[in-house]
Amino acid sequence: MSFSPLLQNLITSLRALPGVGPKSAQRMALHLLERDREGARTLSESLLQAAEKVGECQRCRNLSEETLCPVCEDDSRDHQLICVLESPVDLIAVEQTGGFNGVYFVLKGHLSPIDGVGPEDLGLDQLFERVESGEVRELILATNPTVEGEATAHYIAEQLQDLNVNITRIAHGVPVGGELEFVDGGTLAHAFAGRRSLKRSQDD
Incomplete structure (x- = not known):
């Protein structure tokens, strides 16, 4: 027809x-x-x-109508604790757990050489600059547990390996191959509680 x-x-x-x-x-x-x-x-x-x-927050790259999004403007949140996510949808999923009081950095994707997506496309220079400034105590890598998400988390951890910042990765509860927006709140909260460090120890 x-x-x-x-x-x-x-x-x-x-x-x-x-x-x-x-x-x-x-x-x-x-x-x-x-x-x-x-x-x-x-x-x-x-x-x-x-x-x-609707543009993006100049600090975290989340969708925002203002220069800074409400999370980045909130002084009651722990700005030394940054959670790195792949998309604004993932940010909403984490916020709905109610168990995270830090701030975010939204990559809006993941590393994918086949698709021509490199570090510069994810704003990683901006993230690294924030970490190198000394304002970050812990960086939580909460990229999706897919092959691309894991590769992105590993790349970020390797680039920041020599800095004095705790780098952790969400672990327990999130199924490999899954995506955060489809994970229930209890499982996601457990994943955050069980995050692990990606920095090598001094003895390695």
């Missing part, structure tokens, strides 16, 4: 959403036009405003 150009464009645009295939996009488009045109207008306005006004 062929659709009018505007309707086809809407269906194609909706497929940009994760997990939305042709049929799902078609159902969404028809629902908005047949039953909820006011909702469609509100959705389009919200998307436009977000696309134009």
